[in-house]
Every structure is written in structure tokens, then in C-alpha cells.
Amino acid sequence: MRxxxxxxxxxxxxxxxxxxxEIPGILWTPASASASAPAPLILLGHPGGQRKMYPRLVGRARHSAEDGFAAATIELPGSGDRPRSAAAEQARADLRRALQAGESVDDEIVDRLVLPLVEKAVPEWQAVLDALLSLPEIGGPVGYSGGVIAIGVRLAVVEPRISAAILFAGSFVPRTTFEEARQVTIPLHVLLQWDDEGNDRQAALDLFDAFGSKEKTLHANMGGHTGVPQFEGDASARFLTRHLR
Amino acid sequence: MRxxxxxxxxxxxxxxxxxxxEIPGILWTPASASASAPAPLILLGHPGGQRKMYPRLVGRARHSAEDGFAAATIELPGSGDRPRSAAAEQARADLRRALQAGESVDDEIVDRLVLPLVEKAVPEWQAVLDALLSLPEIGGPVGYSGGVIAIGVRLAVVEPRISAAILFAGSFVPRTTFEEARQVTIPLHVLLQWDDEGNDRQAALDLFDAFGSKEKTLHANMGGHTGVPQFEGDASARFLTRHLR
Incomplete structure (x- = not known):
């Protein structure tokens, strides 16, 4: 890590x-973090495009720092300055075409778009986690927050160092993610925007139902994709504090 | 009021x-409440049987008092020491019979059970509210929390002094309550126990969808009817503080 x-x-x-x-990322550590008082870590997911997402990411990181947490994010494969994948670009174009035509989106397009992303992004997160946890000012436990929900689900299943996760119920969940959801056992805090046009509400509720976790909470609010109310930031912080401190 | x-x-x-x-009730006021610093008021609904519900009610009242709120509850018509209604007892028996037989409960039974209760309880709450607000140590604004959801919905529609409401998504919602829900405009905080056996989850989600309020939040948690996690008490307190202070 450089x-x-x-x-x-x-x-x-x-x-x-x-x-x-080849993975670019950003690490935020609170002023209080030191080798003698290492900070717990929140992995900040996002939909890709770290530069564009920076204002919201730094806001979430500063909020986490208020509770003494370090926070880190990485660019998704194929987003930002990272090399594009021809297959992903084709899937994205097919998706756009279906949406513009007002058609329902085929599972097959979703699989082509999301599954390769999950396959690549999850080991990248794990490699970054190895590197971050080797820094003296970063300790455990580790939480995951937000981003592409299929990535969050896979990480929650395969990465035992993640103790709790906040997931944004978003559009385009591959069918296999529903099966993986049953294997998730860590505490979950799931956010759902009730009127999100790009979102299949019933699929989001079905996914929430599928999670195997004993402690899982759904917070549904009005408004579209980017309209998550400010008080949910505080609720997310309390969830992480409850499980990571 | 005596x-x-x-x-x-x-x-x-x-x-x-x-x-x-003929209405019995309990009023709790925080030590800080006085004529020069009157406390906002939370009306505590419950399913009936004030004596049996007392431990939970006093817990909610003490939690409210920590935030400077007064709290009050009243016995429901036909519950506790109040005279029974033959028609309500019949409806309750019919409901029990349907549930024991594993049948789905007819809307007609729900209407017979719940609608007369709403018709009686809502004006009683309003009369008690008149009396409480005339006490020098109680001021506005007023919130409503919990209890039979059809009563909470009707109160939210007809009683302009109620500024915000916490509702427990419970079983047996009369069809007319869905129509009334569209007329509700105050901020709502709705609690749903995802695995509540006595609860029709889809009906609860439909009711949440129906509310006309611009600010409405659904908090769904695992577990049965009485298994609301402790951290939801804090979340409810924060909702009331946001809207009543």
C-alpha cells in the first residue's frame, strides 16, 4: 500500500x-487514532466513481471520525480512472437500452453487469483490508457501509473480519445474491428509499427477508435514491457504534 | 379530571x-415540568388492560421523562376495570374462534371488533387531551405513541394538536383505516415486527405505503410482537425529540 x-x-x-x-483508494483516520489507540474501521462502499462520490464519501468519513472510527473507500473495477471492461460496458449499454424502452430488466443483464463486479471487487476489498489492518493506527473491528448491495452481501458472507454491515437496498440484485443473503449472519442495518424509481421495492423487501442474520433492521424512508434523510446518518452511526465499540 | x-x-x-x-388514566410528569417550563406531552397508546400493561407503560413514560416529556395513558373502553361491551366480546370470541381454527380473519369480524373501539376511544383521548393541556405543567406540542393502530390513525387525522406519531404496525387493520391513512400528513415513525405471527406483514407494508405523510419512516426488526429491540426505544425518543422540541 502506497x-x-x-x-x-x-x-x-x-x-x-x-x-x-492497481486499486486506488482513500483512507480517513480520526485525529485520535494512534498505535496505542487504534481506531475501528468502516469500509465505505459506493456505486463507483470515487471522484464524483467524494463529497458524500468525505461526509460519511467525517461523521464516522466523530465516533472515533477510521474509514476507507476504494474505486470499483471499471469505474473512475480504472480500465473499462468491454463486457461490463456492453451490459451497462443493454441495461440503459432496456430502461429507456421502459422494459423490465432481464435477470441475465443484471448478472452480466453485477456478478463480474462482485467477483473482482470482493477480493480487492479483502486485499485492502489486509493492508489497512497492518497499519498501527487501525485496529478492528471492521464494519461495511453502503455501495453495490451484491458486493456488501458477498463480503458479509466471505469476510469474517467484518462484524456488522449497513446496506443500501438498491436496484438490480442478481438472483444468486438472494441465496447468499441466507448465509449472512452478522448484524445488518438496511436502508430502503421507498419511492426510489430505479429500485424494485418488492425485491428489496424480499432480500431483507432472506438475510439469515438474527439482528437485522430495515429503515425505510420516503423519497428517491439520493434522498436518504439526514437523521439516517445518525442512526447508521449508532448502529456501528453499538456493534464495533 | 380528578x-x-x-x-x-x-x-x-x-x-x-x-x-x-368514567375514563381512568395515568399521568407522568418529569421533575423538571412546571408552570414556567411546561412539558410537551406524549399520549401512550396500548392494546387495553392498563394494569397488565403498567410495567411497559411506566418504562416508556420514564424514557420520555428523560427527554423532558410528560406522558399519559388511558384505559381503552371495554378493557381493564371498564364495563364490557357485549358486541365487542362477541367479536373477540369470533376472532379467537377463527384464529384457533387456523382460518383467515374476516374483514367483517375486524370491523366489528375495532371500529366501535375507534369511535369511542378517539373522543375519549380528545377529552383527556383537553384536560391535560389545561394543567399548567403540561404544554404542547403533543405526540402519540403506540397502541391499536386504527386509533392512532384516526387521532392523527382528526386531532390537529397531535404533531407527530409513532405507530406499531399491528394485526387487524379495518379496511377504512387504509383510506384514512391517506389523509394523515403529520410525521410518522412506524414500527414493524417482521416475524410477528399475529401480524399480516403485507397489510402492514400496504398501510405504511398508504400514509399521506411526507416524512414517514418504517423501522422493521426481527422477532415477534413483544420483541421490539431496546434500541428502538431510543430511536422513538429521538423521533419525538426531533418533532416536539
Missing amino acids: FTSEQRLDDGVLEREFTLG | FTSEQRLDDGVLEREFTLG
């Missing part, structure tokens, strides 16, 4: 850009 | 039993 830039934000949070092999 | 008993709880909360005409 740090490529470093700046101290006005609230004392240290922001460092890094690369791990 | 106070029939008075005791100071160990946390300083003043608990007073009262009667208003």
Missing part, C-alpha cells in the same frame, strides 16, 4: 489517498 | 392516576 497524498482536514481528520497495486 | 393517587418515582417522575368521567 500513500500518494496526505492532508489534514479542518476537523483534524487525516485524509490519505493510496494505491494498492 | 387525581386519585400520586407518587414520586425514584427518578423524580411524578406519577398520578386520574379519572375523567
